[in-house]
Amino acid sequence: MKVLEGAVAAPNAKIAVVIARFNSFINESLLEGAVDALKRIGQVKDENITIVRAPGAYELPLVARRLAESKKFDAIVALGTVICGGTAHFEYVAGEASSGLGQVAMQAEIPVAFGVLTTENIEQAIERAGTKAGNKGAEAALTALEMVNLLQQIDAA
Numbered sequence: 001m002k003v004l005e006g007a008v009a010a011p012n013a014k015i016a017v018v019i020a021r022f023n024s025f026i027n028e029s030l031l032e033g034a035v036d037a038l039k040r041i042g043q044v045k046d047e048n049i050t051i052v053r054a055p056g057a058y059e060l061p062l063v064a065r066r067l068a069e070s071k072k073f074d075a076i077v078a079l080g081t082v083i084c085g086g087t088a089h090f091e092y093v094a095g096e097a098s099s100g101l102g103q104v105a106m107q108a109e110i111p112v113a114f115g116v117l118t119t120e121n122i123e124q125a126i127e128r129a130g131t132k133a134g135n136k137g138a139e140a141a142l143t144a145l146e147m148v149n150l151l152q153q154i155d156a157a
């Protein structure tokens with residue numbers, strides 16, 4: 001029996017991190033967590049990490065798509081924060097970010113980790129950006145590395 005399961009080990013991987021500026025006070029903590037996880041846990045070299053800033057979460061898919069099409073990266077980590085407001089705007093922004101990033105992964109066949117917080121309020125976002133509920137940026141970065149490793153294993157099987 002052959003079982004393939006990714007390890008969080010892709011030290012030679014080239015990773016693009018695309019981060020939204022909207023809600024930047026939260027997103028910068030997600031970025032800090034992601035870069036720390038890539039370097040300290042994943043052993044990814046500093047020169048193999050590219051950070052790209054986009055206006056908001058709505059714009060993340062197009063930027064991710066361009067990065068994927070460049071073929072310069074093994075995985076993309078998308079970071080942003082969409083906080084529920086008084087209108088349906090939240091749903092459109094979060095929905096486009098989520099489905100758009102998923103489409104990029106499927107079309108370009110490259111891991112796109114979803115490090116976009118979608119929360120009811122600012123407190124929930126803070127909790128997930130390096131305080132009591134961990135750091136979703138770090139989690140997304142580690143998932144990206146695991147996926148790079150897993151796809152390499154599948155190709156080699």
Ligand code: INI
Pocket residue numbers: 020022023055056057058059080081082083084085089090093
């Ligand atoms: N962008 C976010 O990243 N998070 C939000 O919570 C948000 N809200 O709620 O408005 C948001 N809006 C901006 C959006 O991403 C686009 O930049 C904008 O609509 C222009 O296309």
